Amino acid sequence: xxxxxxxxxxxxxxxxxxxxxxxxxxxxxxxxxxxxxxxxxxxxxxxxxxxxxxxxxxxxxxxxxxxxxxxxxxxxxxxxxxxxxxxxxxxxxxxxxxxxxxxxxxxxxxxxxxxxxxxxxxxxxxxxxxxxxxxxxxxxxxxxxxxxxxxxxxxxxxxxxxxxxxxxxxxxxxxxxxxxxxxxxxxxxxxxxxxxxxxxxxxxxxxxxxxxxxxxxxxxxxxxxxxxxxxxxxxxxxxxxxxxxxxxxxxxxxxxxxxxxxxxxxxxxxxxxxxxxxxxxxxxxxxxxxxxx
Numbered sequence: 001x002x003x004x005x006x007x008x009x010x011x012x013x014x015x016x017x018x019x020x021x022x023x024x025x026x027x028x029x030x031x032x033x034x035x036x037x038x039x040x041x042x043x044x045x046x047x048x049x050x051x052x053x054x055x056x057x058x059x060x061x062x063x064x065x066x067x068x069x070x071x072x073x074x075x076x077x078x079x080x081x082x083x084x085x086x087x088x089x090x091x092x093x094x095x096x097x098x099x100x101x102x103x104x105x106x107x108x109x110x111x112x113x114x115x116x117x118x119x120x121x122x123x124x125x126x127x128x129x130x131x132x133x134x135x136x137x138x139x140x141x142x143x144x145x146x147x148x149x150x151x152x153x154x155x156x157x158x159x160x161x162x163x164x165x166x167x168x169x170x171x172x173x174x175x176x177x178x179x180x181x182x183x184x185x186x187x188x189x190x191x192x193x194x195x196x197x198x199x200x201x202x203x204x205x206x207x208x209x210x211x212x213x214x215x216x217x218x219x220x221x222x223x224x225x226x227x228x229x230x231x232x233x234x235x236x237x238x239x240x241x242x243x244x245x246x247x248x249x250x251x252x253x254x255x256x257x258x259x260x261x262x263x264x265x266x267x268x269x270x271x272x273x274x275x276x277x278x279x280x281x282x283x284x285x286x287x288x289x290x291x292x293x
Contacts, residue, residue, distance in 0.1 A: 006086060007094070010061065011054045017274050018186060020046070021281035022179040023154050028158030029175060034165035044109045045160050050226040051102035056128050058095035060139070062088065063132035087240070099128060113163045115124055120159040125150050144191065144208045145184040153180020171236040175284065178229035182277040185222040189273055193266035212216040220255045223276075227251055230284055242290065243283040250276055 015120050027042045065088060106121040127147060131138050138147045157176040158168055191205040192215050198205055207215035234241050254276060
């Protein structure tokens with residue numbers, strides 16, 4: 001691989017949709033419901049969110065390698081540190097660079113909008129560092145799903161809307177929970193797949209705590225509830241859904257497959273769940289634009 005290709009692989013671009021999806025939806029909601037809308041603010045939100053997620057991905061590689069979690073028995077995609085394709089020190093430097101970039105963009109966003117966003121920014125920075133780092137990281141204490149639910153759900157949706165509007169209508173909790181549930185579902189697939197190897201590395205996750213079958217049930221429930229959140233938002237806005245109904249058959253297929261796929265087959269389930277997350281945001285955004293135009 002070329003150096004550029006290596007770094008592209010390392011930042012895990014297929015996972016970045018987890019931040020793009022809720023940011024997109026938050027900005028479409030703001031465009032429709034807020035009195036004003038700034039494209040500069042929207043660009044800052046996207047850039048900050050993506051920078052911080054890349055930092056999370058790199059930090060996860062760095063800290064997991066230090067703790068011996070990414071061993072030779074790993075079922076997920078190959079990590080470049082495992083194959084000695086990139087040094088641990090280089091990963092650390094780029095991790096800190098994206099973290100610094102995200103913090104800088106966040107400060108600019110706060111200066112241009114509302115100081116209250118500083119609280120959200122601090123929470124996000126803590127989440128980046130605490131997810132894999134420290135003596136008791138969130139990802140290793142059965143709190144990974146809980147963390148991504150809040151960060152990629154309420155924090156991103158409410159924070160993104162507030163940056164544009166300076167207010168928070170109660171109906172935003174529907175899309176906030178929708179995005180949060182789908183992000184938690186992505187994490188569930190990852191941790192269901194890694195139950196055997198996480199046990200060897202003393203990594204304690206929610207699927208380990210409750211078992212694979214209950215975790216599969218929780219995944220299915222998360223997807224179903226996410227669709228119910230779409231219906232709830234439509235009801236609150238008196239919105240006639242069209243594109244969002246296309247999600248229902250895909251949702252049913254994903255629920256069926258979570259019970260059938262095992263081991264490395266779950267890598268496909270992981271990618272498809274991330275794609276479904278983005279598609280959910282796109283379809284709901286399209287329905288919202290139908291109201292505008």
